Amino acid sequence: MQERGREMNAVAENAVPRIFDSGAEARRAVRRGDHRAPTAGIAPGFVQANLAVLPKALADDFFRFCQFNPKPCPLLAASEPGDPRLPLLGEDLDIRTDIPRYRVWRKGELVDEVDDLMRIWRDDLVAFAIGCSFSFEEALVEDGIRLRHIEQGTNVPMWRTSMQTRPAGPFHGPLVVSMRPLRPADAIRAIQITSRFPAVHGAPVHIGKPESIGIADLSRPDYGDAVEVKPDELPVFWACGVTPQSVIAAVRPEFSITHAPGYMLVTDLKNSRLSVF
Structure with missing residues (x-):
């Protein structure tokens, strides 16, 4: 059953x-x-x-x-x-x-x-x-920015990173990020748009070079589904609301x-x- x-x-x-x-x-x-x-x-x-x-x-x-x-x-x-x-x-x-x-x-x-x-x-x-980032994604799409995971009908890819959250009591652990591949001009516009929405994660926390935040392989997300990053695109990373799940795993x-x-x-x-x- x-x-x-x-x-x-x-x-x-x-x-x-x-x-x-x-x-x-x-x-x-x-x-x-x-x-x-x-x-x-x-x-x-x-x-x-x-x-x-x-x-x-x-x-x-x-x-x-x-x-x-x-x-x-x-x-x-x-x-x-x-x-x-x-x-x-x-x-x-x-x-x-x-x-x-x-x-x-x-x-x-x-x-x-x-x-x-x-x-x-x-x-x-x-x-x-x-x-949740779904709110700022709606604003991005309305501005004409194409989001690959939405076009493919899949979940956004997410990773645990080497970036650490600020502890409070027993709660601590790695920051989780979500990623959207964007052309440089769209990445700049996405920063401007998402900065208007601090209540739903706000501006990105990292752009490019995933290895510098502890992500070894963009084809293997910890959560969600992998999406292609094309040669003319940058991986753009936002803080993610799945972070509490990684913290729960750390705090037990x-x-x-x-x-x-x-x-x-x-x-x-x-x-x-x-x-x-």
């Missing part, structure tokens, strides 16, 4: 994504089980978020970790302990049911991927919603939950509201 479920997910992931008119409509489809594929592009104009869920005993330290590392972890909202709602992001939002695929971690090890959290939710859990908390990479929380916030100018 589990293998059959994975086969169905694979079919869904290769299908043309359904487009929803609002974040609320997208969440309802996920909640019903009608959408189990990655969420890129499914609700144009609406902010999507990464997820990290931790026990209350670690919540204050993780909150400070987000404050210390705003590029990879731009915090959009946090829940009260045990409360699955995030009213700042959507009135009917339920963090237990509204993401297509979750990852469950125990002592830093990935132990399961599930479609909802109803059976494992606890009264001491605190949910953190972290800004007793229990934690994240989204599966590419399977985000669709909110009611508009991308245009996140632009600072």
Whole structure:
């Protein structure tokens, strides 16, 4: 049965994504089980978020970790302990049911991927919603910048780097970056555009020479799918909201939950509201 479920997910992931008119409509489809594929592009104009869920005993330290590392972890909202709602992001939002695929971690090890959290939710859990690059990607595409992973219908490639996050309490570990290959003129324009969106990772953290940030092979990402970097293109790297997953692997908390990479929380916030100018 589990293998059959994975086969169905694979079919869904290769299908043309359904487009929803609002974040609320997208969440309802996920909640019903009608959408189990990655969420890129499914609700144009609406902010999507990464997820990290931790026990209350670690919540204050993780909150400070987000404050210390705003590029990879731009915090959009946090829940009260045990409360699955995030009213700042959507009135009917339920963090237990509204993401297509979750990852469950125990002592830093990935132990399961599930479609909802109803059976494992606890009264001491605190949910953190972290800004996602899907928001600035929409602005890039609107400006005419072509993004290869979107054109190919794949997840953006991501790597753990040799760049370290600023520690907070027990939380520490490598920065994760996402990469988009761009021609030099488009890279310059992308810096200008993404600088307007600090709440969703902002400007790139590195351009070119992947080996200088500890990436040995662009054809083998740690997360997501590889894309070609053509001879006339530069690899452009942004801080990534998957960073908490690499931190969880380093910290090894007793229990934690994240989204599966590419399977985000669709909110009611508009991308245009996140632009600072």
